[in-house]
Amino acid sequence: MEQILAAAARLLGSGLSDPVDLGGSRRTTVLRCRTEDGGSVVVKAYPGGPDALRSFTAEAAGLTLGVAGPPLLAVDPEVPLLVLGDLGSAPTLADVLLGSDPRAAEAGLLAWARGLGELAARAVGREPELAALWRRFDVGVPTWAEQPWIAENAAAFPGVLAAAGVPAPAGLAAELAAVGAVGGPEYLAFTPGDTCPDNNLLTPDGLRLLDFEAACFQSVFLTAAYCRMPFSSCWCVFSLPPALARRVEAAYRAEVVPVHPALADDARWEAGMRDATAVWTVDATVRLLPRTAEDAPLHPTRRPVPTRRQLLRHRWQSAARLDGLPALTATFERLLQQTADTWPVDPLPGYPAFRPQAPAKTGPSAPAAVLGHCSWPPRMPPGR
Known part of the structure; x- marks a missing residue:
């Protein structure tokens, strides 16, 4: 910590x-x-290794x-580290979803979806500009697009x-190859990268997005899926009221259709x-499946949180x-059948904020920070 502080100074x-450790991740301090x-200010250092x-x-x-x-x-590629403006300690989207105020949670979800869509449109x-910036700050690792x-x-x-x-059914490899195109290269x-709930501050001035460790251009659908599933690669996953889930997805789609007009077509969007x-x-x-011999919560400290088995089912x-x-x-039906009797887990419930008489959040919260980490380890692909 002293070395990081001295380098940033x-x-x-x-x-x-007076440095305060905001948690970071396996890759960062x-x-x-x-x-x-x-x-x-917030200082973020990357202690080494390809992922960092x-x-x-x-x-x-x-x-x-x-x-x-x-x-x-400020940026120092030698340490390497970044010095960032401090956005303060506003609640995150995870805080309101795991809280007891349904209005705050709904407003936060819609602000998050609109914010991601506005970012995509801007x-x-x-x-080409992002590619040039990657070359400017390159420290000898391939880009996310090359992973x-x-x-x-x-x-x-x-x-x-x-x-x-x-057993894998016939035709699985062909379908995996087909869906891997995710709509093709037209709709980037x-x-x-990591657009999970605790990387989004709900400030008095509006939504502020955090954690650009996997910043890239990717298929618009890979981000939109976070609205529908929801939160495709995150720990803060419960079910949403169906009508609200549709509104959240529509909020994101409304922002990207003006720049990708073909996505107004429902058949293309659904595909x-x-x-x-x-x-x-x-x-x-x-x-996650190789790590389910013993079930465990998806987050070490935050509660409530689903278990690996709950999320997979x-x-x-x-x-x-x-x-x-x-x-x-x-394949997914076979996985459900295989685990029906051996995984004694409850169905995934709704987000606490939308449950009747939702109790207050009981688990400790990670301090609100300029950067967070909420995707599962060990590797974070684009969109995580």
Whole structure:
């Protein structure tokens, strides 16, 4: 911590003091520090290893693009570290969803969906600029676009199924290849990468997006699926009231249709959403199924939170109803049958904020910070 503080002070040309550890992640150390003029900044350091270095480059490039996120005050590629403007300690979207105020939770969800859509619209056509920024901050790791995580998951999926005693049906490989295109390259959207609830501050000035460690351009449907599923790769996952879920998805879609007019076509939209839902469900299965020999909560401290088994069964139940993917839906049905008796878990309930007489949040909260981490480990592909 002292070395990080000293490096950031040299970068700013002024002293920093009273560092407070904001938690960070396996890849990062995040400190809120007092400045000499009585203000505060947030220092984020990346301690090494390919994932940490890629996160540094993505975040430096994504924030320099300037379409969202905390102010980027200084960058040191040698340490590496960033110095960021401090957005304060407003509640996150996770806080209100796990709380007891349904109005605050609904408003937060709609603000989150609109904010992601506005970000996608503002950044249309800026892929070359982000690529140039990646080269500017490159520390010798490939970009997220060069990390074929969807194809890697497709290749690993049959082995994961076999280890669980679930035979892969005929035609599975072809369907995995087809959904991996996720609507094709026509409908790209910029994303911070990890758009999960605790990376979104609900400030008096509106939504502020956090954590650009996987900033990239990806299929608009991969982000839109976070609205429908919801939160495709996150720990803060419960079910939403169906009418509200439709409104959240519509709020995101309304922002991206003006820049991608073809997405006003319902058939095209539904096909892309189907493929994205399948991609994220395969991702959840590959990441979590090998870790379900013993069930455990998805977050070490936050409560309430689903368990790995609860989340997987919820994902499989939804994906087993997808149209036009017979091999994949048969696979998810087989997984449900295989675990029906051996996984004694309750169905995934609704978000606490929308339950009748929802109790107050009981678990400890991670301090609101400029950066967070809520996707499951160990690797964070785009959209996580």
